[in-house]
Amino acid sequence: MTESLDKPTVLIVDDLPDGIQVLNQILADEYRVLFATNGQTALTITREQKPQVILLDVMMPDMDGYQVCRELKANPETRNIPIIFITGKDQDEDEEMGFRIGAADYLTKPVRPTTVRVRVKNQLQLRRSEELILRQALYDGLTGLPNRSLAMDRLRYAILQEQREYTKTGLLFIDLDNFKTINDTLGHDAGDQVLVDAAKRLRQCIRKGDTVARLGGDEFVIILPRLKQVNDSIPVAEQILRSFTQPMPIAGMDYVISTSIGIAISPDDSNDYKQLLVNADTAMYQSKNAGRNNYHLFNEKMNQHVNRRMQMETHLHGALERGELLIYYQPIVDVLSNQVIGAEALLRWNSPQLGWVSPEAFIDIAEQTGLIGPIGAFVLEQGCRQFWNLRRADGRLLSLAVNVSPQQFRREDLTQQVKKVLQMTGMQPGNLKLEVTEGLLLGNQDCIKDALQTLHEMNIRLSMDDFGTGYSSLSYLRNFAFDLVKIDRSFIKEITQRPDDEALVTAAIAMAHGLGLEVIAEGVETQEQMALLTSKACDQIQGYLFAEPMPFDNFVTWLKEKESL
Numbered sequence: 001m002t003e004s005l006d007k008p009t010v011l012i013v014d015d016l017p018d019g020i021q022v023l024n025q026i027l028a029d030e031y032r033v034l035f036a037t038n039g040q041t042a043l044t045i046t047r048e049q050k051p052q053v054i055l056l057d058v059m060m061p062d063m064d065g066y067q068v069c070r071e072l073k074a075n076p077e078t079r080n081i082p083i084i085f086i087t088g089k090d091q092d093e094d095e096e097m098g099f100r101i102g103a104a105d106y107l108t109k110p111v112r113p114t115t116v117r118v119r120v121k122n123q124l125q126l127r128r129s130e131e132l133i134l135r136q137a138l139y140d141g142l143t144g145l146p147n148r149s150l151a152m153d154r155l156r157y158a159i160l161q162e163q164r165e166y167t168k169t170g171l172l173f174i175d176l177d178n179f180k181t182i183n184d185t186l187g188h189d190a191g192d193q194v195l196v197d198a199a200k201r202l203r204q205c206i207r208k209g210d211t212v213a214r215l216g217g218d219e220f221v222i223i224l225p226r227l228k229q230v231n232d233s234i235p236v237a238e239q240i241l242r243s244f245t246q247p248m249p250i251a252g253m254d255y256v257i258s259t260s261i262g263i264a265i266s267p268d269d270s271n272d273y274k275q276l277l278v279n280a281d282t283a284m285y286q287s288k289n290a291g292r293n294n295y296h297l298f299n300e301k302m303n304q305h306v307n308r309r310m311q312m313e314t315h316l317h318g319a320l321e322r323g324e325l326l327i328y329y330q331p332i333v334d335v336l337s338n339q340v341i342g343a344e345a346l347l348r349w350n351s352p353q354l355g356w357v358s359p360e361a362f363i364d365i366a367e368q369t370g371l372i373g374p375i376g377a378f379v380l381e382q383g384c385r386q387f388w389n390l391r392r393a394d395g396r397l398l399s400l401a402v403n404v405s406p407q408q409f410r411r412e413d414l415t416q417q418v419k420k421v422l423q424m425t426g427m428q429p430g431n432l433k434l435e436v437t438e439g440l441l442l443g444n445q446d447c448i449k450d451a452l453q454t455l456h457e458m459n460i461r462l463s464m465d466d467f468g469t470g471y472s473s474l475s476y477l478r479n480f481a482f483d484l485v486k487i488d489r490s491f492i493k494e495i496t497q498r499p500d501d502e503a504l505v506t507a508a509i510a511m512a513h514g515l516g517l518e519v520i521a522e523g524v525e526t527q528e529q530m531a532l533l534t535s536k537a538c539d540q541i542q543g544y545l546f547a548e549p550m551p552f553d554n555f556v557t558w559l560k561e562k563e564s565l
């Protein structure tokens, strides 16, 4: 029995027992032989038993061999089984017809045993090579999982089927968190181990009939056909997250590698397989942004966000060269003297395609694309040049504040850049103030500490921006050479209504003063806020109460008007 199962299976289809008998005698020794005496039975047996070769008679009552062949070729599951016609029809046009509808070979009766044996063997060999090639083309060599192309084929098929059955198809997009770090630090072998282990875990999280595939890199998808409702996809996502909480033994150590998952459902989110993949990917990014190790279901809002972001990224390239980036200036006022003592340079982007884009939206993109290097250099240089010209005319202006992104510290030689700008513009270091965010100091990296120290020694003033919003800690202020702290506008906004905010601002001012630092409050819009901050001994104020950020020429005019009051 086992022996016969090991043999390749051949299906003989003929309405005449004699015909079957002849072929059976020729093939029974080498093959497991199945029979069908009509077309319908042939189709059923083929679907269920998946023979490797079919020997098919043409002339049969009800359904003839041509019709059987057409039906088998139309079904993706039986399409690739080679069919050899064996028939009494010996005209050229009969043979032509047979090949046209997909036959692999054509023999006319009466048949010679050797010919039958050789032709069947040929087809089996061809099929084996074809399968091998197909395997390489459709499966991922490392994990053995279906690759992108097979996954997309299955997804297309699942969506077609769902339309017939009124069900849904779930698509999970899975990305391993921090895979790149493992690959870069432990090497590619370790990276491969992670991928193989991840593939194994994912396989264990699915039912029969679902597909796990590797798209490439550390990206996997799971296709869940025949879902009744959107939420049916959630248990799978939860199971995956749970499964990855178990550490992976890699290169002699245990690592926990979490996953970020995005889910999109057809037809709800799209019934186009390519769009569904894009949507699942978008939802996956949402999971990454939300801190990784979680899942998100796609929603249309995410797409708008992504589209807008992609547009920004496209148009930000070259924006500087096209003169679309401008510097606006916002005055800073000294509380005691009520005089304008400086300004902050704030970047503006006037894009012909997108209109005015807030720096809060595009600085992040500039940082991720590396464009922050040239853009930051531009703000520094043009800011210093314009400010220094103005300062020559108006000696009251003490300082220009320029925002510096952490990326500029990490990627560029910021101290050299600053030195060059000071030389080129004639600006004195004591008149330049660099604003950095607290995030910069996270991790306590030596290179950043050194850069801050060098800038301090150059007599440049350093201000800690957005104080109170993030990782503020007294030790940062002690360890790094800051001169000022800037209290974030979110605390100023409701300072007159919210006792908590008032308490925080009071404490921050006391603490900064205790360390010999000055305090500036940003986002001051009302007289009441101003009065409260004055009563707390805040040193400087910036906000719409005095002026909104404005182009350089307007700032010059504004200063003149203020002087003449």
Ligand SMILES: Nc1nc2c(ncn2[C@@H]2O[C@@H]3COP(=O)(O)O[C@H]4[C@@H](O)[C@H](n5cnc6c(=O)[nH]c(N)nc65)O[C@@H]4COP(=O)(O)O[C@H]3[C@H]2O)c(=O)[nH]1
Pocket (backbone or CB within 6 Å): 330, 345, 346, 347, 358, 359, 360, 363, 376, 379, 403, 404, 405, 435, 465, 466, 489, 522, 523, 524, 525, 542, 543, 544, 545, 549
């Ligand atoms: N509601 C309200 N807002 C006020 C008021 N007064 C000032 N603001 C706004 O508060 C922000 C202050 O800048 P920031 O905290 O450094 O926050 C800046 C800064 O982090 C970043 N940014 C701006 N320019 C640059 C730049 O040249 N380089 C870098 N790296 N970042 C920049 O973008 C952020 C946002 O800049 P803007 O949109 O110009 O927003 C500015 C300013 O327009 C007020 O009274 N009420």
